Amino acid sequence: MRRRLSPFAPPLAALALLSATLLGPAPALAKTEIHFWHAMTGQLGEAVTELAKQFNQSQGEYEVKPLRKGSYPETLTAAIAAYRQKSHPHIVQVFEVGTQTMLLSGAVHPVYQLMKEQEIPVDWKGFIAPVVGYYSKDGNLYSMPFNSSTPIFYYNKDAFQKAGLDPNKPPVTWTQVEEYSRKIIKAGAAKCGFSTGWPSWTMVENMHAWHDQPFATKRNGFDGLDVELLINKEFGVKHIGQLAAWQKEGVYSYGGRAGAADPKFVNGDCSMYIQSSALIGGFTRGVNFQWGTAPLPHWGAPYKKATSIIGGATLWVLKGKPAAENRGTAQFLKFIADTPQQMWWHVNTGYLAISNTAVKNLEEGYHFVRNPNQYTAFAQLTGLPPTLPPALRGGKPAPVKPERVATPNSQGLRLGNFVQIRDVIEAEMENIFAGKKSAKQGLDDAVAKSNQMLKEFAAANKQ
Amino acid sequence: MKRTVFRSRWLPYALVLPQVAVTIVFFFWPALKSLQLSVYRVSPFGDRSTFIGLENFRTLLADPEYYQSVLNSFVFAAGVTGLSVLAALVAAGLATQKIRGLSVYRTLLLWPYGIAPAVAGIIFLFIFHPAYGVLPYFLSFVTAYEFNWLLKGWVAMTLVIVATAWTHLGYNIAFYLAGLLAVPASVLEAADVDGAGPVRRFTAITFPLVSPITFYLIVLNMVFAFFESFGVIDAVTKGGPGHATEIMVFKLYKDGFIGLNLGSSGAQSVILMAMVIVLTMLQFRYAEKKVTYR
Numbered sequence: 044m045r046r047r048l049s050p051f052a053p054p055l056a057a058l059a060l061l062s063a064t065l066l067g068p069a070p071a072l073a074k075t076e077i078h079f080w081h082a083m084t085g086q087l088g089e090a091v092t093e094l095a096k097q098f099n100q101s102q103g104e105y106e107v108k109p110l111r112k113g114s115y116p117e118t119l120t121a122a123i124a125a126y127r128q129k130s131h132p133h134i135v136q137v138f139e140v141g142t143q144t145m146l147l148s149g150a151v152h153p154v155y156q157l158m159k160e161q162e163i164p165v166d167w168k169g170f171i172a173p174v175v176g177y178y179s180k181d182g183n184l185y186s187m188p189f190n191s192s193t194p195i196f197y198y199n200k201d202a203f204q205k206a207g208l209d210p211n212k213p214p215v216t217w218t219q220v221e222e223y224s225r226k227i228i229k230a231g232a233a234k235c236g237f238s239t240g241w242p243s244w245t246m247v248e249n250m251h252a253w254h255d256q257p258f259a260t261k262r263n264g265f266d267g268l269d270v271e272l273l274i275n276k277e278f279g280v281k282h283i284g285q286l287a288a289w290q291k292e293g294v295y296s297y298g299g300r301a302g303a304a305d306p307k308f309v310n311g312d313c314s315m316y317i318q319s320s321a322l323i324g325g326f327t328r329g330v331n332f333q334w335g336t337a338p339l340p341h342w343g344a345p346y347k348k349a350t351s352i353i354g355g356a357t358l359w360v361l362k363g364k365p366a367a368e369n370r371g372t373a374q375f376l377k378f379i380a381d382t383p384q385q386m387w388w389h390v391n392t393g394y395l396a397i398s399n400t401a402v403k404n405l406e407e408g409y410h411f412v413r414n415p416n417q418y419t420a421f422a423q424l425t426g427l428p429p430t431l432p433p434a435l436r437g438g439k440p441a442p443v444k445p446e447r448v449a450t451p452n453s454q455g456l457r458l459g460n461f462v463q464i465r466d467v468i469e470a471e472m473e474n475i476f477a478g479k480k481s482a483k484q485g486l487d488d489a490v491a492k493s494n495q496m497l498k499e500f501a502a503a504n505k506q
Numbered sequence: 507m508k509r510t511v512f513r514s515r516w517l518p519y520a521l522v523l524p525q526v527a528v529t530i531v532f533f534f535w536p537a538l539k540s541l542q543l544s545v546y547r548v549s550p551f552g553d554r555s556t557f558i559g560l561e562n563f564r565t566l567l568a569d570p571e572y573y574q575s576v577l578n579s580f581v582f583a584a585g586v587t588g589l590s591v592l593a594a595l596v597a598a599g600l601a602t603q604k605i606r607g608l609s610v611y612r613t614l615l616l617w618p619y620g621i622a623p624a625v626a627g628i629i630f631l632f633i634f635h636p637a638y639g640v641l642p643y644f645l646s647f648v649t650a651y652e653f654n655w656l657l658k659g660w661v662a663m664t665l666v667i668v669a670t671a672w673t674h675l676g677y678n679i680a681f682y683l684a685g686l687l688a689v690p691a692s693v694l695e696a697a698d699v700d701g702a703g704p705v706r707r708f709t710a711i712t713f714p715l716v717s718p719i720t721f722y723l724i725v726l727n728m729v730f731a732f733f734e735s736f737g738v739i740d741a742v743t744k745g746g747p748g749h750a751t752e753i754m755v756f757k758l759y760k761d762g763f764i765g766l767n768l769g770s771s772g773a774q775s776v777i778l779m780a781m782v783i784v785l786t787m788l789q790f791r792y793a794e795k796k797v798t799y800r
Contacts, residue, residue: 116764123766127552144766148551290657298637299656300746306637463765473747477657492571499565499767503547503554 074099074106077371078132081109082118082356083190086324090392097387098378105371115141115356116462122361126150131361133372136189138356139177140461143264145359146180147459147504152360152369154376155183160366161373165380173350173424174397177455178357186357187376190394192321193351193424194245195416196340200333202314205232213337217285220315220340224294227314235296236289237315238307242300243468244354245317247274250282252453253339255347264457268501272493274468275486278346284482287475297476300469319354320420324393336419338429348446349453351423355394395421409437459500464493537779543772550766562773571749572757572774578663579753583731585667586674591723593671594678595716599708601679602686612683619676623734627741630669655743659750662743666751670738674730678723685716725789732782754778 083091088111095107112118115138125131137145145151158165167175167184174188200210206227214220224236239245251258256278264270273279289295296313298304308316309330317339326334339351358379360372378384385401388394390410396402402421405411411418411431418431426445427435434441458464468489475485512518544562548555566572601612618626634653636642642653655661689712697707713720736755739745745752745760752760755778762771 120763120766123551144550148549149553150551297657300744303656304637306635310638312637460765460767463761463767466760466765470746470748473657477659477747479659479748499547503549503556 074104075368075371077105077107077134077368077375079107079109079134079136079358079375080112080118080122080132081136082113082115082138083111083136087190087392090388093391094379094384094388095375097384098375101378102374105374107371107375119144126361126363129363131363133364133368134358134360134375136356137186137359139354139455140458140465142178142186142357143457143459143461143500146185146457150362151185152362152364153180153183153185154187154358154360155185157360157369157373158377161370163373163377165377169399170380171395171397171399171402171425173449173454174353174395176449177353186359187380188397189356189358189379190321190392191353191355191397192319192394193353193420194241194249194317194339195320195419195423196337197308197316197318197322197326198335198337199233199308199311199314200335202227202232202311202332206230206314210333210335213335214315214340215337216343217340218343221289221294224289224315228293233311233314234293235307235313236294237317238296238298238304238313239316240298240302240304240318240322241354242297242472243465246282246286246472247279247468248456249339249351251278252349252352254278254342255349255450255452257452258456259458262451263455264459265451265454268459268497268504270458270497270501272464272490272497275483275490279486280482282342283472283475283486287478287482290476291478297473320395320417321355321393323416323420336416338419338423347450349450350426350447352453352455353395353424389417393417395424403440406435406440407437412436458497459504460496463496467492467496540772540775540779543768544776546769546772548768550768552768558769562769563777566770566773566777571752574749575752575754575757578749578751579732579755581663582667582670582735582751582753583728585663586670586731586735587724587727589667590671590674590678590727591720594675594682594723595720597675598679598682598686601683615679616676618672619674619680621673623670623673623737624741626669626673627738630665630672630738631742634665655747657747659747662747662751666735666738666742669742670731670735673738674727678727681719681723682716685719686712689715721789721793724793725786728785728789729782732778732785754781 079095081088081091091109095109099106110132112121115136118135119137119141122131122135122137155167170188174191175184178184178186178188196213198213203210203223206223207230208223208226214223220237227233227236248258250256251274256276257263257273259273260271261267261269286295290297296304296307298307298313302318302322304313304316305318305322307313308318309326311332320336323336341348358376360369360376364372379388380398382398382400382404385396385398386404389396389401389405396405411421415431419429421427422429422431426447426449427443428446432443434443471480471485471489474480475482480488545557545559546555547558547561597615601608601615605611621629631639633639633641634655636652636654636656639653645651645653653661655665693711694707697711702710732753733755735753736759739751739753739756740759743751745756754774758771758774758778761767761774765771
């Protein structure tokens with residue numbers, strides 16, 4: 044959004060500044076400031092600023108000041124450095140892989156406790172279970188879910204049409220993904236079949252959850268610190284080995300880490316893509332062909348089906364602030380958890396709405412009928428059928444029985460040193476895809492290295 | 507050399523004080539801090555730290571990935587130094603010829619140095635990226651060869667070497683230009699009269715005369731490649747594919763600032779520091795003998 048400045052704006056601003064210096068701070072400036080460090084860029088960053096503005100206008104006591112501190116790791120590092128200097132913000136946004144680090148840091152003020160202290164009633168049961176579960180310990184919510192997403196399957200409808208495939212029938216199984224890829228390449232509709240973003244998150248973490256396979260011991264790390272990875276078992280080796288074989292033939296085309304492969308889908312090189320649901324908004328504006336979304340492909344029997352895992356980030360409250368300021372922090376968190384803000388956030392950013400009331404209101408407002416891609420992500424995470432059931436098509440939604448359920452394997456991952464572990468896994472995936480190592484060898488190496496990091500983390504956090 | 511005599515006993519100390527203060531604050535203090543960190547296991551928020559002796563070093567030295575990063579650093583530093591010093595000598599040699607528009611040409615040669623390493627990295631990305639780069643796009647019209655450094659380690663390494671060398675080219679050229687212009691024309695003309703060709707003139711006169719500059723540039727580029735090449739790697743490959751372009755300083759950053767393993771990161775910086783000190787000492791001890799100072 045671009046605002047046009049009036050020609051009088053600069054002199055007016057100068058005048059305002061002058062009067063401010065001459066007259067001293069106006070009484071309106073005496074609000075208690077709540078500092079909020081985040082990592083959102085572009086349109087998402089604007090949405091954060093807007094959300095803070097809405098809160099600041101809704102009451103007169105507190106002023107939330109959002110500040111972007113760089114990427115997720117940079118924001119976390121900055122917050123830690125500030126915490127050690129005792130100049131930390133009240134709220135910091137931390138990505139999901141930093142959860143275990145934050146939980147054990149001794150530096151956080153758990154959200155459930157904050158709300159209890161401030162006597163602000165929040166119905167935690169009213170939030171979507173898989174999101175709350177990821178960030179809870181012993182049933183208590185530690186950080187406020189903020190931007191939640193999950194990987195989904197995107198496909199190029201134009202390329203499907205060109206290859207003689209039905210653009211309204213996306214592949215359901217991995218076997219179909221291979222078959223369709225070959226047809227698409229043969230017809231010259233695209234150079235490669237499919238690509239992936241965030242390789243470890245989409246292809247290892249979520250594929251294990253999606254097929255109800257354990258990623259690590261101790262219920263994926265939720266039950267203790269002495270954890271070991273399990274990704275070098277039959278399923279992991281099969282899936283990654285298959286990707287490596289497809290890489291050689293162009294069925295799969297590895298495009299780098301994080302969002303580096305996005306251009307492969309956007310410029311039409313690959314006709315299918317697995318990436319975060321948070322890209323729905325960006326693709327809606329930036330892609331100039333017909334595209335659709337579908338649930339992640341599945342290998343079929345004998346593997347079971349479960350839900351996918353969320354990604355994204357949550358808001359952590361840091362310790363060491365006066366109670367009066369904590370009250371403002373609590374009110375802000377309550378504000379963003381409320382239904383109107385949840386709906387606004389979801390519609391404007393594409394991140395999932397996480398309160399059941401917000402979801403119900405969205406359904407009643409025919410939101411999912413108009414935005415089927417948003418439904419894909421929501422359904423995948425909650426286990427609802429992949430196509431919008433008539434009962435949820437608006438008006439008065441009726442409850443629908445989920446097709447799949449969250450299991451201990453799909454509730455999320457809680458690992459220390461997870462940022463480095465992801466890096467280890469992705470480096471080994473690259474070695475495997477480049478043909479330097481077999482899938483078994485690469486995954487064995489990744490597991491050995493990760494286990495050592497998990498051990499170090501356990502040692503560093505032993506009380 | 508002329509000796510400067512100060513009237514006041516304290517003035518000389520006062521004059522070097524700012525420099526010493528800067529060195530202490532920005533070099534000695536952080537160096538001591540990393541030395542201290544390297545023998546501790548520190549929790550990310552720094553609230554718990556345990557003295558563990560040489561455990562961090564032991565873990566590092568048992569880790570094949572660390573050796574890979576050491577090897578990568580040497581390949582990278584040798585590549586960057588060789589390429590940027592050699593290319594600078596050639597370019598500076600050409601820029602001392604009598605040609606039209608010489609000053610414009612010289613100015614243009616110095617420009618790349620004004621570009622921040624991270625920006626240079628982004629420029630190279632836009633040229634070479636397999637998915638959106640200009641070069642692979644045009645290559646795809648003439649050959650089926652895929653310029654895919656996202657999976658080919660050696661291609662990625664070549665790419666970051668070229669990009670880093672390019673960012674440092676202008677600096678080297680500036681030094682060589684000054685050196686080459688200081689070579690006395692009379693000596694060269696005398697050699698010319700004696701029948702020495704351009705190659706002989708260069709190897710027998712010019713090159714020995716600029717050898718102190720070459721030596722200085724090799725030391726400096728080496729240190730630069732080891733320590734300050736972070737920006738290009740971070741922008742282009744982030745150490746990948748696999749660990750193919752993960753040089754020591756990048757691994758140190760990644761383990762310390764992304765992985766929050768401050769102890770290991772401290773140990774790595776101690777090793778890196780020791781290595782560069784030894785390397786520079788060796789260079790001064792052996793290579794300097796071959797240098798002719800005037």
